[in-house]
Amino acid sequence: MNLSSVVVVWFKRDLRVSDHAPLAAAVASGYPVIPLFVVETDYWETPVASRRHWCFQHDCLVSLNQSLCHLGQSLIVRVADDALVAMQALAQTVHIQHIYAHEETGNDWTYQRDLKVRAWCHEVHVPLTEFPYNGVVRRLKSRDEWSAIRNQRMAQSLIAAPDHLLPLSVSVHSDALPRKIDPRFGAPLHGVVQKGGRVDAERTLAGFLEVRAKDYLYQISAPGASELSCSRLSTHLAYGVLSMKEVLHSLNRRVKGLMPDEKKAFSRSLAAFRSRLSWRDHFIQKIEDQPSIEYRCMHSGCEKMRPLPGNADFLHAWEVGQTGYPFIDACMRNLVYQGWITFRMRAMLVSFASYHLWLDWRETGHHLARTFTDYEPGIHYSQLQMQSGVTGINALRIYSPTKQSQEHDPEGKYIKQWVPELASVPVAYIHEPWTMPPLLQTECGIQIGQDYPAPIVDHQTAIRSAREQISAVRKQSDFRDKAGKVFQKLGSRRRQPQRRKKSHPKPSDDQLSMDLDD
Ligand SMILES: Cc1cc2nc3c(=O)[nH]c(=O)nc-3n(C[C@H](O)[C@H](O)[C@H](O)COP(=O)(O)OP(=O)(O)OC[C@H]3O[C@@H](n4cnc5c(N)ncnc54)[C@H](O)[C@@H]3O)c2cc1C
Numbered sequence: 081m082n083l084s085s086v087v088v089v090w091f092k093r094d095l096r097v098s099d100h101a102p103l104a105a106a107v108a109s110g111y112p113v114i115p116l117f118v119v120e121t122d123y124w125e126t127p128v129a130s131r132r133h134w135c136f137q138h139d140c141l142v143s144l145n146q147s148l149c150h151l152g153q154s155l156i157v158r159v160a161d162d163a164l165v166a167m168q169a170l171a172q173t174v175h176i177q178h179i180y181a182h183e184e185t186g187n188d189w190t191y192q193r194d195l196k197v198r199a200w201c202h203e204v205h206v207p208l209t210e211f212p213y214n215g216v217v218r219r220l221k222s223r224d225e226w227s228a229i230r231n232q233r234m235a236q237s238l239i240a241a242p243d244h245l246l247p248l249s250v251s252v253h254s255d256a257l258p259r260k261i262d263p264r265f266g267a268p269l270h271g272v273v274q275k276g277g278r279v280d281a282e283r284t285l286a287g288f289l290e291v292r293a294k295d296y297l298y299q300i301s302a303p304g305a306s307e308l309s310c311s312r313l314s315t316h317l318a319y320g321v322l323s324m325k326e327v328l329h330s331l332n333r334r335v336k337g338l339m340p341d342e343k344k345a346f347s348r349s350l351a352a353f354r355s356r357l358s359w360r361d362h363f364i365q366k367i368e369d370q371p372s373i374e375y376r377c378m379h380s381g382c383e384k385m386r387p388l389p390g391n392a393d394f395l396h397a398w399e400v401g402q403t404g405y406p407f408i409d410a411c412m413r414n415l416v417y418q419g420w421i422t423f424r425m426r427a428m429l430v431s432f433a434s435y436h437l438w439l440d441w442r443e444t445g446h447h448l449a450r451t452f453t454d455y456e457p458g459i460h461y462s463q464l465q466m467q468s469g470v471t472g473i474n475a476l477r478i479y480s481p482t483k484q485s486q487e488h489d490p491e492g493k494y495i496k497q498w499v500p501e502l503a504s505v506p507v508a509y510i511h512e513p514w515t516m517p518p519l520l521q522t523e524c525g526i527q528i529g530q531d532y533p534a535p536i537v538d539h540q541t542a543i544r545s546a547r548e549q550i551s552a553v554r555k556q557s558d559f560r561d562k563a564g565k566v567f568q569k570l571g572s573r574r575r576q577p578q579r580r581k582k583s584h585p586k587p588s589d590d591q592l593s594m595d596l597d598d
Contacts, residue, residue: 083175084250087111090118090163090181091155092190094213094320095140096278097147098241101211102180111177112246115148117141118166119159119257124264126189128457130450132419134258134265136276140319141257143277153245156254164196174252176206182213182320185368187457188375214324215361216368216458223369224573230361234328266450271417274315274453281316285327288313289334289350296349303411303494306422311353314454315420317360327357364458366570373461375442378566379472381556385549386440394437397536398429399447401499404528404535406513407485408432410498417498419453424488426452427467428479434468435478435546436537441468462570469550472563473571476550478543485511501532 089106095117097103106113123129145155160166170176179201184190201208212218215230258264288296288311295309302309316322335350367373377383389395396402401409401416411429415421421429426448433444441464448464449455462471469476489495492510496503502513504524509516513526514534521527528534553559 083173084248085111085175085177086114086248086252087178087180088114088116088167088170088176090116090167090179091144092182092184092320093186093318094182094323095137095144096321096323097144097151099238099323099326100241101239102182102209103242104239105209105211106178106180107242107245109178110246112248113153114156114170114174114248114252115144115153115245116156116158116166116170117144118163119157119255120162120166120193121159121264122161123189123193124266127446128187128449128455129266131260131265131267131269132271132273132450132453133455134262135260135269135273136315136453137319138257138260139276139280140278140321143279143321145257147241147278148245151242151245152247154254156252157257159255159258162193162196164193164200167197168200170252171204171206174250179206179208181208181210183210183216183218185213185216185364185458187367188371191371213320214364215358216364218368220365220369223365223569223571226362226365227358227573230358234325236325238323238325238329271419273419274312276315276319276321278321281313281321284312284316285322285330288353289330293349293353294345297352300352301422301424301488303414303422303425303488304497307418307420310422312420314456318454318456324357324361328354331357360456360459362572363462364456366462367458369569373465373570374457377470378465378570379470379559379562381553381559381562382470382472385470385553386434386438388440388442390439390443391437394536395433395439395443395447397533398433398437398439398444402533403432403437404514404533405432405481405485406492406495406499406502406510406532407489408481410489410495413498414494415451419451426463427477428481428484430464430467431477431479432481436481436539436542438542438546438549441465441470471566471570472559473567478546480539482511482539499532501526 087106087109089103094100103113103115124134141155141157148155158166158170160169167179184194198208212233215233217226217229220226292309293311295305296311299305299309313322313327317324317327331350331354335347338346370378398412401412403409408429411421411425415425415429430441430444430448433439434441445460445464449460452460465471466474467477485495492505492507495510502510504526505513505516506520506524509520513532514528516524516528526532
């Protein structure tokens with residue numbers, strides 16, 4: 081049988097048609113193009129996948145299909161166990177001349193899947209060309225070279241969307257896109273989901289650069305206000321609706337075109353935004369260089385520091401926002417409802433779970449991965465480890481829930497919004513309602529311990545115990561040596577270590593270099 085010859089563009093977390101090297105290469109090949117997306121049902125059974133992710137991705141796929149239809153060929157969707165199964169089935173109906181894709185730096189599941197696809201391509205003699213993705217460098221020889229390669233890549237011109245795609249000469253079956261409420265995508269969703277798709281991504285980027293960035297630096301850590309003043313681009317970047325290069329080029333244009341009267345208000349914020357975009361690639365590069373950080377502590381000396389499994393009651397209380405610490409619970413409930421919370425609050429939630437509740441990041445990480453709409457493995461596991469003190473190269477950062485609460489929500493408005501049980505509690509007690517005299521509790525119509533939990537751990541006792549256990553681990557004779565090796569492989573080169581005489585450079589403090597202030 082003579083099968084029709086085609087090339088395949090395998091879309092993964094790059095759901096756009098512009099600045100898309102695989103699509104451009106496929107068009108340049110002169111063959112009809114199958115733009116393929118595989119809904120991989122095995123992936124959706126992993127503990128990090130959630131309906132929230134699917135809802136966002138669904139919007140992106142609808143939008144991608146619209147863009148492709150304008151180019152003359154709709155998106156071909158296949159629902160299969162994984163991409164390999166889908167490609168094997170596709171190869172029964174068309175003659176695949178070439179597969180083009182981006183290098184995906186995801187989690188272990190996607191990595192293993194990519195290896196299987198590559199092996200199959202080799203076996204059936206179908207060339208597979210993968211293009212670099214954003215600022216992540218595959219087979220990086222030394223971390224010292226990363227920044228220069230990334231910057232050079234980002235300075236390149238954008239790749240224009242193709243004018244049109246050669247239509248297929250045969251009909252290729254496309255499965256229906258599963259609905260957002262399809263039972264295969266996990267537990268029902270309670271809350272709202274950020275809107276996905278190119279139109280929203282472009283609008284979000286433009287709105288941030290033109291207007292919202294003005295308040296970015298001042299409100300970046302404010303729960304509530306940060307929802308508007310942060311860029312909110314993380315999910316659009318995670319699903320590749322915008323490329324990093326597209327965002328950076330827009331940023332460059334905006335900075336260049338700032339009017340004199342805008343400079344004061346925007347310059348610092350836009351510079352801070354630029355460095356965060358660089359952190360994004362920096363963190364994803366870590367999992368590219370060392371995929372095991374999804375499962376193993378960067379510093380092997382910390383591997384058994386916390387029990388696994390940990391205290392199940394603590395884990396549950398933390399996940400549902402019932403720890404008895406109002407600000408922690410407000411942040412968690414806000415996050416669970418909206419699928420997004422600002423960096424500082426993410427860090428605080430992990431710090432509380434890791435130090436106060438002494439839970440291992442591998443347990444808390446699954447809940448957060450499902451809850452963050454922008455789940456991005458490279459950032460996620462690096463940050464979880466940093467905020468849990470298991471990298472060996474970052475300063476320990478133990479947040480006081482009461483201090484954070486007083487600083488970021490002095491009037492308790494945010495707490496009352498997300499923990500309505502505490503609506504009647506006077507401001508003087510809102511940060512520590514367990515200190516309310518019993519009579520006042522009765523007057524306010526609330527009983528701490530019944531209507532809202534008393535703290536599940538005592539702050540001072542918990543952090544004293546955490547410090548002692550961490551200090552014991554850090555006293556291991558080879559701790560510094562191992563930390564030096566972690567730094568060599570994964571550490572930020574933004575601040576060069578001062579003393580270079582030692583055989584291993586002194587570990588840098590990624591976190592301090594990120595301007596965190598407590
Ligand atoms: C425990 C923990 C887990 C996290 N998990 C994720 C995750 O799965 N996916 C994710 O995108 N971000 C993650 N972050 C980083 C950060 O919190 C989010 O990127 C940011 O809050 C997203 O909001 P934004 O797009 O408005 O960010 P902005 O502040 O507007 O920043 C612009 C962009 O820079 C990048 N960025 C910002 N902060 C960081 C950072 N600290 N590290 C790396 N890149 C950054 C993001 O791509 C973001 O979209 C995590 C942080 C912590 C503490």
